[in-house]
Amino acid sequence: MVMASDKIHYDVLADARNSCYKARDSFYACMEKEASKKPTEIATVGLLYPAECKQFRDEFVKQCRPTWVKHFDRQYCAKKKVQRLLDNDESRRGPISLPQPYTFKP
Amino acid sequence: MACFYGNRLGPFWSFQFRCYARSSNYKNRRLTAQPEPLHSHSWSNFILPTTLMVIAGAGLLIRYYNDERRAIPEGASQVTELKRRTINKPAFGGPFRLIDTEYRLVTECDLRGCWTLLYFGYTSSPDVGPEELKKMAKAIDILDSEHNMKIKPIFITIDPQRDSPSQLQAYLKEFDTRIVGLTGSIDAIRQTAQEYRVYFKKVEEIGQDYLVASSHNMYLMDPNMEIVRCFTQAYNAEELTEDILKEVKKCSKSDKQA
Numbered sequence: 001m002v003m004a005s006d007k008i009h010y011d012v013l014a015d016a017r018n019s020c021y022k023a024r025d026s027f028y029a030c031m032e033k034e035a036s037k038k039p040t041e042i043a044t045v046g047l048l049y050p051a052e053c054k055q056f057r058d059e060f061v062k063q064c065r066p067t068w069v070k071h072f073d074r075q076y077c078a079k080k081k082v083q084r085l086l087d088n089d090e091s092r093r094g095p096i097s098l099p100q101p102y103t104f105k106p
Numbered sequence: 107m108a109c110f111y112g113n114r115l116g117p118f119w120s121f122q123f124r125c126y127a128r129s130s131n132y133k134n135r136r137l138t139a140q141p142e143p144l145h146s147h148s149w150s151n152f153i154l155p156t157t158l159m160v161i162a163g164a165g166l167l168i169r170y171y172n173d174e175r176r177a178i179p180e181g182a183s184q185v186t187e188l189k190r191r192t193i194n195k196p197a198f199g200g201p202f203r204l205i206d207t208e209y210r211l212v213t214e215c216d217l218r219g220c221w222t223l224l225y226f227g228y229t230s231s232p233d234v235g236p237e238e239l240k241k242m243a244k245a246i247d248i249l250d251s252e253h254n255m256k257i258k259p260i261f262i263t264i265d266p267q268r269d270s271p272s273q274l275q276a277y278l279k280e281f282d283t284r285i286v287g288l289t290g291s292i293d294a295i296r297q298t299a300q301e302y303r304v305y306f307k308k309v310e311e312i313g314q315d316y317l318v319a320s321s322h323n324m325y326l327m328d329p330n331m332e333i334v335r336c337f338t339q340a341y342n343a344e345e346l347t348e349d350i351l352k353e354v355k356k357c358s359k360s361d362k363q364a
Contacts, residue, residue, distance in 0.1 A: 006270045012230050014280045066312045068232040 011065060020064035024072050027056040031076075044070045047077055198325065198333040200301035204262065204288040207275040212288055214331050221354060222258045224325040226304045228265035228318050229277040234339065236281075238322055243282035244343035245350065253351060259285045264306040265318050266295045326350060328357055 010016060030053040039048035041057070049057060061069055199214075206212050225242055227235045242259050249255045261278060263269040266289045269277075274287030289295070299306060306320040324337040324346075334353050337346060 006272050008270075008273050008276050009229065009268065013276060017236060064232075065230070065315055067230075067310050067315045067317050070310060070312070071232050071317060 016063075020060075020068065023056070023060040023063040027053060027060040028076060030056045044073045045077060047073045198302050198336075199327065199331060200298075202298040202301065203294055204290040204298065205271060207271045207278070207287045209271055212286075217258065217260070217327075218331050219329050220256060220258055221329060221350075222260055222327045222331075223350070224260050224262065224302070224327060225323075226262050226264050226299060226302070226306070226320060227322070228263050228320075229269050229273055230265065230315075230317070232317070234322050238324070238339065239278075239281045239285070241341075241343045241346060242324065243285065245346040246282060246284060248343065248347045249350060253347075255351070255354060257350060260288060261285050262288045262295070262298060264295060264299060264304065264320055266290060266292050326353060 027049075031049050034050045034052045037050035037052060039050050041049050041051055041054060043049055043057065064072070201214050203211060203213050223242060223246070225238060227238060229235070239261065242261075246257055246259050249257055259282065261274070263274060269289050271287070271289060274289060278285045278287045290298075302325065304321060304323070306318050308316045309319045310317045322339050325333055326335040326337065328334050334357070335349065337349070341349070
C-alpha cells in the first residue's frame with residue numbers, strides 16, 4: 001500500500017488560491033481593456049493576448065500552477081466563444097446575409 | 107439470339123429484351139399449353155402465418171398474466187412499504203476502508219447512525235473544488251445553527267497520490283473544522299469510487315502536475331449509509347439546506363408512521 005508523501009502543497013491552500021485568482025482576474029481585465037489591440041503574444045491553448053498585458057500574464061503564470069493557468073485559459077476561450085455567438089455584431093457573420101436582393105453581386 | 111443481345115448491352119437492356127422474348131414465348135405457348143392449376147398450395151400457404159400468430163398471441167397472454175401476478179398490490183403492509191423505498195433507490199454505496207486525517211482507519215460502519223454528506227474531490231482543484239467545499243461548509247453551518255440538525259460532512263479525495271492526511275488537514279480546516287477528510291491507497295479509493303459510481307480521471311498532465319476530472323456530486327446518506335439524494339453543482343448553499351431538510355423530515359415522518 002503506497003501512501004502519499006507527507007508533503008503539504010502550500011500552493012493550493014487558501015492564500016495561494018486567492019492570490020492566483022487575483023492575478024487571473026487582473027490579467028483577464030487587461031485583456032478586456034485592450035481588446036481593440038492586436039494580440040501578438042501566445043498564451044496556452046490557442047489564446048492570444050496583446051503585448052500590453054505581458055506583465056499581468058507573467059504575474060498570472062507566477063502565482064498559479066501551470067495546469068491551473070491552462071484550465072483558466074480554456075474557460076476564458078469558451079466564454080469568449082459563447083459571447084461571440086450571442087453578439088449581434090454583423091461584421092463577424094458569414095459571407096452571405098439574408099435576405100438577398102439579387103443573387104450575383106456585381 | 108435476342109437474349110444474347112440483351113446480355114451484352116447491360117442489365118436494363120437485357121431486362122427489356124428478355125421481357126419481349128418472354129412475352130413472345132408466352133403468346134406462342136398459350137395456344138398449346140394447359141392452364142396451370144391455380145389454387146394448388148393455397149391451404150398450406152395459410153397454415154404457417156396462422157400458427158405464428160397463435161404462438162405470438164399465446165406469448166402475449168402469458169406475459170400479461172405474469173405481469174399481473176408480479177405487480178405489488180396497492181395498500182401494502184409495512185414490510186413491502188420499506189422494500190419499495192429501497193427498491194426505488196439507485197444502488198449506490200457500499201463498504202470502504204479509508205484513513206482520516208489522524209491516520210485512523212474509517213469504515214462505513216463508523217459513519218452509521220447519523221446523516222452524512224459525502225463529496226469526492228481533490229485539493230488541487232482550481233475552482234470547482236473550493237466552491238463546492240464552501241457550499242458544503244455553509245450548508246452544514248446553516249443546518250447546525252438554525253435547524254439544530256447535525257449532518258456530518260465528509261470529503262473523500264480522488265487524488266490520493268498527492269493528498270496525504272496532513273495535506274487534507276491543512277486544506278479542509280480553512281473551510282470548516284467539521285469536515286472529515288478521508289484518503290487511502292489508490293486501490294481503496296478506486297474501489298470506493300466505483301461503489302459510489304464516481305468518475306475520476308487524470309487529465310492535463312504537465313510534468314508532475316495534473317488535474318483530475320470528476321463528476322462533482324454530493325451524496326446525502328441516511329443513518330443506514332444508504333443514498334438518499336444526489337446534489338450536483340447546480341445547487342447553491344440555500345437550496346442544498348432546503349433539500350436536505352426536506353429529505354430528513356420525510357424520512358423521520360415515514361419512520362414515525364411505521
